[in-house]
Amino acid sequence: MNMNSQACSSFTIFNFLCPCIILVFMFPTMGSCSCTCDHTTQEIKPKDGSNPIEVILHYKIMSIASVLVAGALGVSLPLVSKRIPALNPQNDIFFMIKAFAAGVILSTGFIHILPDAFESLNSPCLTQLDPMWGNFPFAAFVAMLASIGTLMVDSFASGYYHRQHFNISKQVPTADDEEMGDHGHGHDAHVGHIHVHTHATHGHAHGSANSSQGLVTSELIRKRIISQVLEIGIVVHSVIIGISLGTANSIDSIKPLLVALSFHQFFEGMGLGGCISQAKFESRSTAIMATFFSLTTPIGIAIGIGISSVYKENSPTSLIVEGVFNSASAGILIYMALVDLLAADFMSPKLQNNLKLQLGANISLLLGAGCMSLLAKWA
Numbered sequence: 001m002n003m004n005s006q007a008c009s010s011f012t013i014f015n016f017l018c019p020c021i022i023l024v025f026m027f028p029t030m031g032s033c034s035c036t037c038d039h040t041t042q043e044i045k046p047k048d049g050s051n052p053i054e055v056i057l058h059y060k061i062m063s064i065a066s067v068l069v070a071g072a073l074g075v076s077l078p079l080v081s082k083r084i085p086a087l088n089p090q091n092d093i094f095f096m097i098k099a100f101a102a103g104v105i106l107s108t109g110f111i112h113i114l115p116d117a118f119e120s121l122n123s124p125c126l127t128q129l130d131p132m133w134g135n136f137p138f139a140a141f142v143a144m145l146a147s148i149g150t151l152m153v154d155s156f157a158s159g160y161y162h163r164q165h166f167n168i169s170k171q172v173p174t175a176d177d178e179e180m181g182d183h184g185h186g187h188d189a190h191v192g193h194i195h196v197h198t199h200a201t202h203g204h205a206h207g208s209a210n211s212s213q214g215l216v217t218s219e220l221i222r223k224r225i226i227s228q229v230l231e232i233g234i235v236v237h238s239v240i241i242g243i244s245l246g247t248a249n250s251i252d253s254i255k256p257l258l259v260a261l262s263f264h265q266f267f268e269g270m271g272l273g274g275c276i277s278q279a280k281f282e283s284r285s286t287a288i289m290a291t292f293f294s295l296t297t298p299i300g301i302a303i304g305i306g307i308s309s310v311y312k313e314n315s316p317t318s319l320i321v322e323g324v325f326n327s328a329s330a331g332i333l334i335y336m337a338l339v340d341l342l343a344a345d346f347m348s349p350k351l352q353n354n355l356k357l358q359l360g361a362n363i364s365l366l367l368g369a370g371c372m373s374l375l376a377k378w379a
Helices: 001-024 050-080 094-122 136-169 175-182 206-246 251-279 283-307 314-346 355-377
Strands: 197-200 203-204
Touching: 050 206, 050 251, 050 283, 094 136, 094 206, 094 251, 136 197, 136 206, 136 251, 136 314, 206 251, 206 283, 206 314, 251 283, 251 355, 314 355
Parallel strands: none
Antiparallel strands: 197 203
């Protein structure tokens, strides 16, 4: 199995899962609400006497354009880093940008998503129906399971592609193997040795070359898995917040959401774009992943606009589905930010051996987490 087939198989899974995730959020709107909790927001008429419904729809359409541009700009900046020397992944500034983006993703999981999950699954509309919802921390439990599940997917997928690559590499005979066979030497006597033949004109180090290539391939596969799992976690949350904005009935609640979500998508896009850039996908796959991220929140807003007349945000079905998916999304993003993004870079020799870069990366991490946490005041 070559690299293209590995990327294709994993990308096929990504393309299958993400549309299914979006469709799942349509089901809460189909259920009737037997719960008496109804916190509908009163429409505030504009001072100029215009139709409030038209004004609200105008702001929602504006939010689709604003969020789309912000998300596309954020995810595109790291992808064009190859053409900007200062943003090259080998430069120190790229480490600080990536640390900032990781802080944004970490704050998204802890500050934005997980509290919403607790609020949904501990809602009085659920506890009145069954006290079980208030007696057990379901949000934390689902987030924990999602983190463990992400670890398992990360581990098994990396192990699978690693075994496939190296099993095929072992089955392909090298020039050294054929040469040793011609001289009558047994293959078993040289297991684990690196064959090095130096000729008068040039030298060959086949074993070390294969080993180095294998390490690069294994690391690249891992980065591709990381970027795909991270995007799935971000997409789940993006659809939910998009539906929330699309179903809002108050101009006063839409205005701050519009600004906050634009910054939210921009920062999240930077984090995801950095991972996609390091994964070195083919141009087509990169464009699909970047486009899908850019479109998820606007699609969520459009869905929210379409179902705003029948959507019951306090129905038990809506609360359970949103709470469970928010919890799972939080668990995925927290794991990815801490394990795959921060730990991998902060424990790398390049960062450990450079005190100035280490301080810069830590400050960038705090700035990213702080900026994203500040947005929680409005969204």
